[in-house]
Amino acid sequence: MSLVVVGSAGIDTVETPSGRVHDVVGGSAVYFALAASLFGPVKVAANIGADYPEAVWEVLRRRGADLGGVRRYADHASFRWSGRYRGDMNAAETLRTDLNVLALPPEPPASYGGARFVFLANMGPEVQLRCLERLGGEVVFADTMNLWIESARPALLALLRRVQGLVLNDAEARQLTGEDNLIRAGAALLLLGPQVVVLKKGEHGAFLFARGFHFALPAYPTTRVVDPTGAGDSFAGGLLGSLAAAGSLDPPGLRRAMAYGIVTASFTVEEFSTRGLERLERAQVDQRLEELREFVRL
């Protein structure tokens, strides 16, 4: 499997109805890589500060990840995010963000160039474009967020003309297209460039839109949602991990990849931080995939 992720590695403080964790491991590249590494070796690019804990990299090394692109800056602190979830936990409330080392642009090593699958996690679209130019990649998926849709729309639209896939949530899809109806929003996003648009809806599952083909899955029916942090990046990791392992974007592969994304994310939300993913074995993922198949069998 030939898959690179460029994104963040951060230290999170999170409060949910289930409790509170202080200074735990997080970040888009970390969640993505832990998820994708269940499907094959992944190459990780992220900036970390002097204070970033080592243990999670050990887990990734054991799963065959290439960590040559994880750059530790001894004179910087790690990116920190503090947030809270309430009620149905469908949206995070950010309490505090300290960019720290995230202010430095990620520089994926030259050795990552030529990977066939690339995931550009949520970053400014100019930064994503520079990574794309540096890495190439035949199948490039990008994530984004409300901040860039609002403040950097021209660069984001330029990025969308260059990528094969876009992963975003329902609110972002509505904001980016101006369409309230999610099916229309999906169709509108396909016109902006990507061949595949994946729309994440949290507890309501996900939609996939491609040319001449669309597909929906509900979330895996877990009764234990402890911490939704990283669910979206874990979903993307399962999705891209599955696609990169299969090496194709045909409809059956896209359906299976969506299901792997959904199932992988379900393990993430059942524990705080990356705990659910760190312990996870591929066999557990495959078992839930069969349960999900049964859950939606019409």
Added chain:
Amino acid sequence: MSLVVVGSAGIDTVETPSGRVHDVVGGSAVYFALAASLFGPVKVAANIGADYPEAVWEVLRRRGADLGGVRRYADHASFRWSGRYRGDMNAAETLRTDLNVLALPPEPPASYGGARFVFLANMGPEVQLRCLERLGGEVVFADTMNLWIESARPALLALLRRVQGLVLNDAEARQLTGEDNLIRAGAALLLLGPQVVVLKKGEHGAFLFARGFHFALPAYPTTRVVDPTGAGDSFAGGLLGSLAAAGSLDPPGLRRAMAYGIVTASFTVEEFSTRGLERLERAQVDQRLEELREFVRL
């Protein structure tokens, strides 16, 4: 098919981003019956005032409905509801309600007694209990709403011990059980009495919970949501119509009935009032069922 619905027939004024309609046909029993009558003859019980238009009953008569339980009160006005939907249209904002003839309890005729399938549309749970006692019924499904959960909980709980099925929306399920997680809410509702709980989620589709079996479907991916009024009752009409026509509650029948509910509701929301349902032919419903099957095929 042996199916009775007891509910409301009203006159609605509705505003949505697509426009506004004034004094159009509505009401739970009307939407339900128009949907269910695509699957076989349905017996309708509802109170109407002197001012209720005749045309919709003609449609139902042509579809074999028994309207012996539609009682016209010459000295009353019909129930009137006025509401507005905005943005993603997931929730109605009620602008005005005039109960009028809805203040009189519905009295399903004695000839409706002994029907095997019964749907008690949203009404006060004491009224639903009286209808249940009058009608009997082997498979009784009930709907409810936030008002009764808040103001008549003991009667609602007594009703739930007597019915085989409950149909309600996600917010109501959370309110009734105190569970934010919908899968836990579904499990909690099964403990209150019903063998089958169907949880409607609007644009996000529906869940079905039964003992030892659960099932999820997304909404049919329509790009044209004009007016969501009556979607829930149309869903229930498709669901119960399909179940009553098949005569059983086995898992394949429940899956198929959910799909018919979803698909029937998709035609309702594509037009104002009951227009989408009045014109509908069974073949169109079956075609969308196949499209839905393809949309969720994993």
